[in-house]
Amino acid sequence: MTTHIPWPVPEPDLPTGTHPALAAAALGAAGAYDRARRRHTRTELAETRGTGADGTPTMLVDEIVEEAIADAARTHGVNLLSEEAGFIDNGSALTLVTDPVDGSANAASGVPLSCFAGVVTDDGRPVEALTCWLDTGRVWRAVAGEPVPYRTSGRTRLDGAAISVLRPGPHARDVWWRVVERAERIRILSTTCLEAVLVAEGSIDAFADVGGDVHRIVDLAAAMLTVPAAGGAVLDAFGRPLEIDPDLSRRWSGIVAATPELAEEIAAAVRG
Template sequence: MEAHPALAAAASAALDAYAAATAEHDRATLAAVVADGADGTPTMRIDVLVENAVLAALSKHPVNVLTEETGWVDKGSALTLVMDPVDGSANAAAGVPLAAFSAVVAEDGVFTEALTVWLDTGRSWWAAAGVPSRLRTSGRKELAGAAVSLLRPHPANPGAAAAWWEVAQRAARVRILSTSCLEGALVAQGATDAFADAATDTHRLMDIAASVVLAEVAGGAVRDVFGRPIGLDTDLTKRWSGVVAATPELADELVTVLRDAHLAARPA
């Protein structure tokens, strides 16, 4: 089984556009904020350059597209590509070689397959829901001893800061790679045990959608810290605190630890 043609075309266009953008422009140019994206966050030039190339490549494909910058492109199809053309934009613009293209295909609202591509190396992770895969998580069931990737802490937010620190205290190892989709893929391949947004509600759908398919196929589980379902939603103002874990047990423990620490520490 192979990737859906629209998914493959989008990834290929992203790889080419990313290579061209990083070769042709300096850091200040790539990092320049050129607009506010459809998701309400600032858009860097690197995001625009890659997203425009991907949308052009998708123009011939009869699929709807949901992206962080352009938003919802409705072609009346049963298929929707939920996509982050450049996950880890700050890394990409600065020259930290950890950025990813990541997308999931939703068919009548159900996630059916996902592809994450490490834009700096071309390495990719693909899976289709319900189809046997070579991806296999580490299988770890407990936070004690786990290697956990986290979004960077938000010290100004007492609840989120407490939640972040609680995981840092309980885990054996903490990383911050600043690229959610790549960190989710590393959980799916078993290189790290979990990845979480420590109750900051920073995640947009495209930051975690691909990880849902990749992690579940590999034996893992994806949750939201506050119990919100993670599914196709064209409202780009929605946020999640995603948890991608090697097993359902570890996902549940992380959710409990993060939520309890967040609740205990937030101002009354």
């Protein structure tokens, strides 16, 4: 763990027409992550630097990448709501809602499963979402009211599904088993935002936090725009509304599924 991560981080393959603030944030995140990997060892990247606005530990890798995103937001004159810094008011009706490094532990250790996810909101209404798989530069984009070039698998039943889940906490193990025993294939990738776009493009049928109340709105904001545009659904297992809210102490048990029917069936299994 004392060694550096040897391979470079590619520049995101941004679609033409991406909102300038969102594009700058994605480019800034990838560039900062690349520099961080060249300058710091795995152990250093994973060092705890404090507690973020969401109440969870901030790693050095989080801090470095978020600084670049904050610079992008400031340059483009938009507000920022981010996992570590919380809400930064730059006097705009537009706010960039971001998870700077989703899958921080993966990013720090060199597991190539982490991403930047961001949404531009206009007075709280999501208008454009972008998710970038940092180790590949691959990007998924969605614009409110416009079609997307991918579709979910269309699966409607949990039995036989391929699903991705968060690791269960001690209080949720029975619930976790109740869900996963019905699926055909289970994966634990530890990166919600990336797993959500894999649902959107049909690579997996669903992703779920099985009752752990782990998710902040920054974890789910991009999926809330991207996945429904591809035919899927995003909801909370306990029926709480998903809202763009600067209060990062709020938590949800997010379910991202190929269809509303599958999302509701997983939610019912979580609730027992």
